[in-house]
Amino acid sequence: MVDGTNVVRELTVDLGERSYPIYIGEGLLQETSAYLEQHGVSKKSSLMIISDDNTAPLYLDTLVSSLTNAGYTVASAVVPAGEASKSLSMFENLITKALEAGLDRKSTIIALGGGVVGDLAGYVAAAYMRGIRFVQIPTTILAHDSSVGGKVAVNHPHAKNIIGAFHQPAFVLFDLKTLQSLPLRQVQCGLAEVIKHGLIWDESFVDWCDENMDKLLALDPEALGYALYKGCSVKAAVVSVDEREGGLRAILNLGHTIGHALEAVAGYGELTHGEAIAIGMIGSALVGVKLGAPQSVYEVTKRVFGKSGLPTRLPAHFDTDAIMSAMMHDKKFTEGSIVYVVPTAIGRVEVRSDVAASLVRETVEQLKQEADWQ
Amino acid sequence: MVDGTNVVRELTVDLGERSYPIYIGEGLLQETSAYLEQHGVSKKSSLMIISDDNTAPLYLDTLVSSLTNAGYTVASAVVPAGEASKSLSMFENLITKALEAGLDRKSTIIALGGGVVGDLAGYVAAAYMRGIRFVQIPTTILAHDSSVGGKVAVNHPHAKNIIGAFHQPAFVLFDLKTLQSLPLRQVQCGLAEVIKHGLIWDESFVDWCDENMDKLLALDPEALGYALYKGCSVKAAVVSVDEREGGLRAILNLGHTIGHALEAVAGYGELTHGEAIAIGMIGSALVGVKLGAPQSVYEVTKRVFGKSGLPTRLPAHFDTDAIMSAMMHDKKFTEGSIVYVVPTAIGRVEVRSDVAASLVRETVEQLKQEADWQ
Numbered sequence: 163m164v165d166g167t168n169v170v171r172e173l174t175v176d177l178g179e180r181s182y183p184i185y186i187g188e189g190l191l192q193e194t195s196a197y198l199e200q201h202g203v204s205k206k207s208s209l210m211i212i213s214d215d216n217t218a219p220l221y222l223d224t225l226v227s228s229l230t231n232a233g234y235t236v237a238s239a240v241v242p243a244g245e246a247s248k249s250l251s252m253f254e255n256l257i258t259k260a261l262e263a264g265l266d267r268k269s270t271i272i273a274l275g276g277g278v279v280g281d282l283a284g285y286v287a288a289a290y291m292r293g294i295r296f297v298q299i300p301t302t303i304l305a306h307d308s309s310v311g312g313k314v315a316v317n318h319p320h321a322k323n324i325i326g327a328f329h330q331p332a333f334v335l336f337d338l339k340t341l342q343s344l345p346l347r348q349v350q351c352g353l354a355e356v357i358k359h360g361l362i363w364d365e366s367f368v369d370w371c372d373e374n375m376d377k378l379l380a381l382d383p384e385a386l387g388y389a390l391y392k393g394c395s396v397k398a399a400v401v402s403v404d405e406r407e408g409g410l411r412a413i414l415n416l417g418h419t420i421g422h423a424l425e426a427v428a429g430y431g432e433l434t435h436g437e438a439i440a441i442g443m444i445g446s447a448l449v450g451v452k453l454g455a456p457q458s459v460y461e462v463t464k465r466v467f468g469k470s471g472l473p474t475r476l477p478a479h480f481d482t483d484a485i486m487s488a489m490m491h492d493k494k495f496t497e498g499s500i501v502y503v504v505p506t507a508i509g510r511v512e513v514r515s516d517v518a519a520s521l522v523r524e525t526v527e528q529l530k531q532e533a534d535w536q
Numbered sequence: 537m538v539d540g541t542n543v544v545r546e547l548t549v550d551l552g553e554r555s556y557p558i559y560i561g562e563g564l565l566q567e568t569s570a571y572l573e574q575h576g577v578s579k580k581s582s583l584m585i586i587s588d589d590n591t592a593p594l595y596l597d598t599l600v601s602s603l604t605n606a607g608y609t610v611a612s613a614v615v616p617a618g619e620a621s622k623s624l625s626m627f628e629n630l631i632t633k634a635l636e637a638g639l640d641r642k643s644t645i646i647a648l649g650g651g652v653v654g655d656l657a658g659y660v661a662a663a664y665m666r667g668i669r670f671v672q673i674p675t676t677i678l679a680h681d682s683s684v685g686g687k688v689a690v691n692h693p694h695a696k697n698i699i700g701a702f703h704q705p706a707f708v709l710f711d712l713k714t715l716q717s718l719p720l721r722q723v724q725c726g727l728a729e730v731i732k733h734g735l736i737w738d739e740s741f742v743d744w745c746d747e748n749m750d751k752l753l754a755l756d757p758e759a760l761g762y763a764l765y766k767g768c769s770v771k772a773a774v775v776s777v778d779e780r781e782g783g784l785r786a787i788l789n790l791g792h793t794i795g796h797a798l799e800a801v802a803g804y805g806e807l808t809h810g811e812a813i814a815i816g817m818i819g820s821a822l823v824g825v826k827l828g829a830p831q832s833v834y835e836v837t838k839r840v841f842g843k844s845g846l847p848t849r850l851p852a853h854f855d856t857d858a859i860m861s862a863m864m865h866d867k868k869f870t871e872g873s874i875v876y877v878v879p880t881a882i883g884r885v886e887v888r889s890d891v892a893a894s895l896v897r898e899t900v901e902q903l904k905q906e907a908d909w910q
Contacts, residue, residue, distance in 0.1 A: 254624050254692075261694050292689065292700040293780075315666065318628075320635050326666040327701060406667075 171391045175310055176402040180330040184310065184394050186387050190337040191224055191299065195232030198270070201332050203295065207268040208235045210260055212283035216243040217275040217301050221340055225274060225299070237263035241282065243275075248282050248316045250325060256286045270295040270332070276302035276348075277435070281323070284314030288329035298331045301340040303352020304436060306390045307359075309334045310397040311414075312405070321491060322422065328406055336390055338383045346379070346471070351436025353378060353470045356389050358443060359396035361463065362413045365509030367392050368466060375469040412513045416503040417442030420526065423488035427480060433473075440472035444532065445525045450505040452521060453514075459505050464532075475532030482526050486519065545765045549684055550776040554704040558683065558768050560761050564711040565598055565673065569606030572644070575706050577669065581642040582609045584634055586657035588617040591649040591675050595714055599648060599673070611637035615656065617649075622656050622690045624699060630660045644669040644706070650676035650722075651809075655697070658688030662703035670705045675714040677726020678810060680764045681733075683708045684771040685788075686779070695865065696796065702780055710764055712757045720753070720845070725810025727752060727844050730763050732817060733770035735837065736787045739883030741766050742840060749843040786887045790877040791816030794900065797862035801854060807847075814846035818906065819899045824879040826895060827888075833879050838906075849906030856900050860893065 170187035185197065203209075209229060213222050218240045229236045239259045241247040260271070271294060273283035280298050287296035298309045315326025344352075353371075356378075360368035370392075371378070377385035397414065404411040421442030424433055433441075447455075447463040464474050489500070502517040544561035559571065577583075583603060587596050592614045603610045613633045615621040634645070645668060647657035654672050661670035672683045689700025718726075727745075730752075734742035744766075745752070751759035771788065778784040795816030798807055807815075821829075821837040841848050863874070876891040 250624065250628050257692055257699055258694065261692065261698065289699045289701065291698060292687065292702055313666065318631055318635065320632065324635065324665060325631055325663045327663065328666055 175398040182333050184334040186336040188338045190335050192228050205233045209270050211238040211272045213274040214243040214279050253316050272297045274299045277305045277308040280308050288327035296331045298334040306393050307355040311401040350472050351434040354436030354440045356393040359393040362416050362511045363396040372466050413511050420445045423485045426488040427484045440467045448525045455506050462508050476529035478530050549772040556707050558708040560710040562712045564709050566602050579607045583644050585612040585646045587648040588653050590617040627690050641665050646671045648673045651679045651682040654682050662701035672705045672708040680767050681729040685775040724846050725808040728810030728814045730767040733767040736790050736885045737770040746840050787885050794819045797859045800862040801858045814841045822899045829880050836882050850903035852904050
């Protein structure tokens with residue numbers, strides 16, 4: 163699809179009757195109504211946009227105007243930005259708003275924002291009347307990851323993402339212009355998942371990231387569009403094979419076993435998700451080398467994250483016992499054994515269930531000793 | 537399957553990879569562990585039983601002993617009996633209990649109780665870690681209905697069953713002995729859904745109910761086993777064609793448009809669900825006759841419900857305006873038009889979207905004038 167001047171990249175997440183397209187291009191936000199029409203969204207049933215108070219001031223009016231001008235009835239709800247909004251009480255508030263707005267079974271919920279909004283709005287859409295249509299308009303690079311695969315959830319005070327569903331969107335609309343306002347730290351955070359998709363699947367894309375990191379950090383639209391397309395493509399390929407996390411999808415957790423534990427110990431605040439998993443992926447590379455992967459796996463991983471400005475070592479004040487304990491509560495433990503994603507080469511990983519906790523503990527300690535990348 | 541002395545009836549709810557069996561027989565509760573083993577439920581992951589404080593004193597110990605003796609690790613949670621437990625806060629409590637019990641992705645949640653427990657426990661299973669295995673052990677006749685089709689949900693203060701999912705059980709175990717303790721009003725309530733399954737699908741089964749009502753009310757095991765088997769079979773046939781309520785499944789709502797409105801107006805307490813939909817089905821028969829069905833549709837419907845001791849008229853103090861208003865909030869309204877299930881003969885219904893609100897209002901008024909069945 164071409165919208166006049168700019169090429170719109172399109173890819174399909176292939177999930178049988180739940181397949182859906184992802185559109186990536188500049189200025190797509192204003193064209194949301196056309197995409198809704200193309201996907202058969204009726205104007206007789208209300209829409210509800212869910213956004214956050216960082217994103218809404220920038221883009222909500224544009225979106226609402228575009229939709230109301232096209233004849234849609236639109237309600238909107240704005241939640242505080244940040245992980246704390248992924249709570250069951252916020253979920254309940256949004257269900258109440260959906261009821262008040264008169265949403266019915268043919269209504270659509272649109273997530274306008276990053277991963278928090280996507281997860282929260284997606285879970286509202288999954289649960290409301292046992293599931294209504296859902297559209298994602300991600301406004302962060304990080305959300306390229308969560309927008310593929312239909313995992314939606316809210317947090318429980320004791321565990322992240324423990325209350326959720328698999329609920330695939332009808333489509334995903336990535337407007338590259340909305341990414342221009344991202345602060346550097348958010349850009350880096352998103353790039354962590356982009357790079358992860360290279361590390362698990364595509365060595366040449368890791369090389370490309372390595373060579374084009376300056377352009378990505380400068381938010382060059384062509385480079386960014388390509389990187390999002392590649393990142394989404396890898397995720398889509400994995401998810402198409404394993405929609406409900408039976409097997410292959412586990413490789414997407416590269417860096418996440420340590421990463422989630424770091425986020426939990428840091429109280430979901432000190433480290434961004436991207437920073438946590440960047441450190442986690444350095445840790446995974448260390449584990450990989452210990453288990454026989456070439457030293458270059460570690461060197462390339464560290465170099466790419468270093469260039470992106472993401473942390474490559476664990477701040478010394480993190481308590482190793484607390485990290486190990488948080489890992490034991492992670493939902494990737496099944497029947498007492500730990501599922502750990504270990505790189506065997508750049509672009510290749512394996513899921514192992516025989517990684518000893520002592521080896522992981524040793525790696526966590528080692529991460530505190532890492533030199534900064536220069 | 538035969539368990540020594542008693543025949544166990546078995547039927548399959550055919551939903552492709554989500555297909556599951558329903559077992560109906562006497563004394564199955566003590567054999568739950570054998571059924572779990574047969575269905576590949578590992579002993580390495582904890583189970584959690586969710587029951588209510590009416591059911592638990594009668595059957596929880598038996599179930600727990602049977603499971604622990606077989607080597608399963610079992611946690612249990614008991615909620616107050618009644619619709620009020622189908623709340624988001626109870627749902628959250630149960631998620632907390634599941635976390636505390638260390639449930640993982642291979643764990644199983646067992647619902648031991650009636651429809652409330654099934655809906656609540658089912659939604660916990662649907663949401664916990666985005667969905668874990670679920671087993672139903674219904675202890676009411678009414679629950680034969682909710683145990684087929686995977687609809688699970690909790691209520692919102694403004695709307696019933698508005699927060700939910702489709703989550704199919706691994707299997708359903710009906711122990712006829714657990715039904716012997718049911719109070720008469722609960723028996724009648726369950727028979728309302730049994731009769732409904734005849735009315736929408738199977739004239740000969742309606743005739744059978746008409747002739748065998750005394751045995752059913754006396755909880756004769758053979759009659760009860762047959763009636764549950766037939767009721768589940770009709771529901772299973774409908775659900776197999778239309779798992780996610782796209783079309784045919786709407787016929788299961790016979791009597792429910794008025795019925796749900798009555799329950800809402802009565803505050804979910806004064807009338808049981810069965811009583812509300814019995815009145816609703818008399819109303820549907822009246823609507824059917826107004827729209828051209830033979831008078832006998834009304835007469836047979838009224839006679840069968842009358843024999844069962846269910847109400848056949850609406851108490852005069854119910855406010856018609858309030859009932860009509862409650863109907864407008866029901867989720868079966870889509871894009872402003874009302875979906876109404878109208879009988880055309882005994883054992884046959886059609887889903888119409890052209891039933892005028894004025895006709896329904898007239899019917900509600902008429903239900904207050906109905907003579908008692910004698």
